[in-house]
Amino acid sequence: MRRWGMLALGTAAQTVACVFVYGLPYLSDELRSGSGLTLGQVGLLVACPTAGLVLALVAWGALADRIGERVVIVAGLASAAALLAAGSTVDGLVPLGAVLTLAGAAGASVHAASGRLVVGWFSAEERGLAMGIRQTATPLGMGIAALVVPALAARGGVTGSLLFSAALCAVVAVLVGTLAADPPRPERAAAGEPSGNPYRQAALWRVHASSALLCVPQFTAGAFGMVFLVEVRGWSAVNAGQLLAVAQVLGAASRIVAGRWSDRVGSRMRPMRTLSLCIAAVMGLTALGAVWPSAPTDAAVVLACGITASTNGLAFTATAELAGRAWAGRAMGVQNTGQNLAASLTPPLLGALIGATGYAWGFALAGLLAAAASAVVPAGPGRTRQPSRVKARSGTPVGQATTAEQRA
Template structure:
């Protein structure tokens, strides 16, 4: 039972972090009207939290190695709450606002570095896909929460109300982590000897990193620009558009759980990832088409695109940890996390520039093509990973293992999912 509590706490912490790291796009219309910013300037602000996140991931991971997950998450999320509060009540001008968003993202990186390890340390291999699928629902849940709450708060109380909401959310979760979270025990025998470098002589991990980073492009194109697309192309109000996107993000959360459970049942992560990348390419291409020729299907396809593009993230993180093994999973997940978040930082301003220079549909068409390339480079199978999963799923390994189990060792390292 305790492992499910740790899963709930880790997911809540990640949800709060995702709400502000990825929630700024839902203030796009208010930033354009209240602050009179261009779409390109808004895109730069959207990228600020992710830029801070990327800069601090490794340092927070090293801190988690030394002091444990609970302390790192609580301190980082508390610091993020402080930066967001300053952005809500003390920022004057775009530069100051952006700088505080960078600081908040850097503080929130603590959650990305430690919450995955907090979760994986309490679960064995045959429940790991499900557990990480649930934990990875934090991204669509956080984005959905932001989409649901921030437009009406901004409409009623301005940017101060919306940013203040994020500050309070992070502060409350930081306190819950500090009081109730428990670190998983370190795996015994982890330092028995140097493990072989999983990158040497094998490109499988690099292909997983690359394909997952490419899949960030359609995910963040749909997530970051759905609201302004519905406002500009379909004439929706920001509040109604935010409500629809919240539904889509909720479906995205469900998709991660279903896909994680599917991967547990078939004992494979990468083949489902390739299939979903192909379907993602088709759906986002259809979204581009209905954006070029607006119709009622535009909103429907945006919902499907947002939900579907969220489905593969847990698969890529779990397969990376399994392939890298206990001694290298931290470093491998650090590379994986950095690649994805670098892409997430680049996509909003780059797509904003493309959309501003052309229209919405070329941006979505490019995102569809990127998903297609991702499908081509996903390694459909890895015997080494399959063998490790099979070994860790043996009958003598309990699904509800205590800290320090095989799952805990797989999650041990400098940076986790």
């Protein structure tokens, strides 16, 4: 049961880190009306935590590889809590932006180390499910932010919202510091575990590339699904938001199901390739729905928002397994960096395309990139090694990917 406790702590840490990184958009109205900022200035502030996150991911991952996961998570969350508390007292665009950027960089520790903590405590036969559960932290953090941040902003302004995020980070930092334990670190590499620099093989690069490509349909559906339902299908903003809340639940469930599927078939790559093709098909249906709007179009949008999130956990699990314990933190940092860059670039670039040509072309391009991702995913036809259940409960080394997946 200990490994499930570690999973709960890792998921909680990831969730609270996502609350403040992805909760800032819900402060937009308060920042404009209460702080007198323009829409462009608000956009800059919203981007600050993500910018800090991207810049610090690999460094935090390397530190986790060297000194362990628990210390890195605690240090990052405690620093983020202190910075957010300090941010509640500052005024002005530049000082607040600087604090938010540093807080995002501190929170990057969780993105780099919590996944490493989870995969280290689970064997290959349970690792996909565990990482699928851990990946639900993103929609969960966004959901908490959506429910709490606007209400706090209405009562206490930006100060109340930042203090709320600071309190969450501080509480979870104490819990992780008190209850979490690093996975066992064998003195020698286990049989079958990758050794040396994993980036000398093509497989890890292909996982990063395919995952970045799959971020395009995910953030196309997420960024433009609501406005599409309002503008094209005539939904009210409130009802469209409620419908897409269902899509968030579907997205969280799809990550868990995909992870369990990969455990059952003994491969991360085969489900990832199949799901990439499914994503391409669903985005194609959504594009057709934009050309001929009808009731099934609404279902296609919900399905797109859900299924496009399904491959995230698979990609992170494959990254850790292909990298091996000595490189898992750095590799997850690179994986996170690529995904965040793709996520940041998708809304403005696809928004420009949709503005010039219409929703159908934007959705179609996202589908084509998902199809391309299926070709980039490493082959990996064999099964992962299956450690015994006893080893799974005591923690097993990361790096149980198939030889084919390592060399693909």
